[in-house]
Amino acid sequence: ALDERVKRTQAFVLSSLGDKLSVKALAAQAGLNPSYFIRLFQRDMGCSPQEYILSNKLERARNLMTFTSMKMKDIAEGLGYSQYQHFSALFKKRLGLSPRAFRHRLFHQPLTNSDV
Numbered sequence: 695a696l697d698e699r700v701k702r703t704q705a706f707v708l709s710s711l712g713d714k715l716s717v718k719a720l721a722a723q724a725g726l727n728p729s730y731f732i733r734l735f736q737r738d739m740g741c742s743p744q745e746y747i748l749s750n751k752l753e754r755a756r757n758l759m760t761f762t763s764m765k766m767k768d769i770a771e772g773l774g775y776s777q778y779q780h781f782s783a784l785f786k787k788r789l790g791l792s793p794r795a796f797r798h799r800l801f802h803q804p805l806t807n808s809d810v
Contacts, residue, residue, distance in 0.1 A: 699724040699731075704746075711751050712774050714732040719741050752788055755781075759797045764792045 696704075703724050707715060720743055721731035735743045751773045751799075758769045770781035786792045791799065 695728050696738045697734055699726060703735065703743070704739075707743075708750060711747075712755050714774050716749050733766055744791055748784070748788070749797055752785060755785065755793065756789075756796070759793060766797070767795070 703720055706720070706723060717732060718728050721728040724731055724757060726734065732743060735746070739746055741749070755769050755773060757764035758764050758772075759766070764772075766782075767778045770778045773781070782793055785796070
């Protein structure tokens with residue numbers, strides 16, 4: 695069973711994906727020191743708090759790209775990335791496609807080199 699503090703942290707992260715989330719702030723919110731919080735989170739979730747945050751931000755971005763017509767810059771800003779280029783680089787590193795190429799592929803439009 696998940697530790698109750700980890701459950702609360704999960705819910706907090708999911709409701710705060712547009713905010714800058716630090717491990718230190720999450721640990722404080724859970725009432726734990728950062729090093730113990732990281733170990734507890736890793737034990738219960740199988741990943742670090744940073745990985746959990748990033749994975750959920752990218753999943754939210756994919757959902758928004760799939761089910762809305764929001765501009766990618768607005769999606770990035772809504773997920774707490776003030777620099778679109780930073781968001782795009784993270785997205786491409788993790789998913790193998792730029793956000794633009796991901797959205798094009800969803801709708802089966804041919805890609806050009808400038809899309810990737």
